Amino acid sequence: MLKSLWHTKEPVNFVAMADGLFLVKFGLREDRERILNMAHWSFDQCLFSMVPFVKGQDISRYCFLFVPFWVRIFNIPLEKMERQVAIDNGSAIGEVLAIDRRDREGCWVEYIRVRVKLDIFKPLRRVHYMVGAEGEEILCTINYERLPTFCYLCGCIGHHTHKCGMYERIKGVENLEFQYGNWLRAQMGQLN
Ligand SMILES: [Zn+2]
Known part of the structure; x- marks a missing residue:
């Protein structure tokens, strides 16, 4: 399936x-660079973590825990839509690899x-606070593009809500607020 998604110039094995x-x-090599740059990849909603091959390196030394995601941060004041703010906000979520500068092409993006x-074993951050011009706290919402299987309870990637370790403990509790429920609904609304 990944082969068909990748549209490589040369065959992949x-x-x-x-x-x-x-x-x-x-x-x-060109195919390899492009596919690694376009990561993350998922197969059947499961994350396919990819790291570059290093000649001579033992398999046990490869680390698959850190996966690049494109993330959208909403509610940043217009005057703050700049590179350093993007880096600061992105750093609150993980190591910043790149910034999308499409807004510089004349089209406004929100x-x-x-x-x-x-770190794919840590719960995803739903929101992030930044400090505005007057020193006020601004609540920014974080959306993750192409989110694979996700747990609404603990906020982790890799399992469904009903398979979560927390699920047995809260089963049967009425009017339960799913920590990530509203966030994800809002996220889907914004992305559709
Ligand atoms: Zn969970």
């Missing part, structure tokens, strides 16, 4: 290694778009 681990062989490396 997947070599199954250990459990869930694959070596992806690109026929062309969010700042930042590429950040996320």
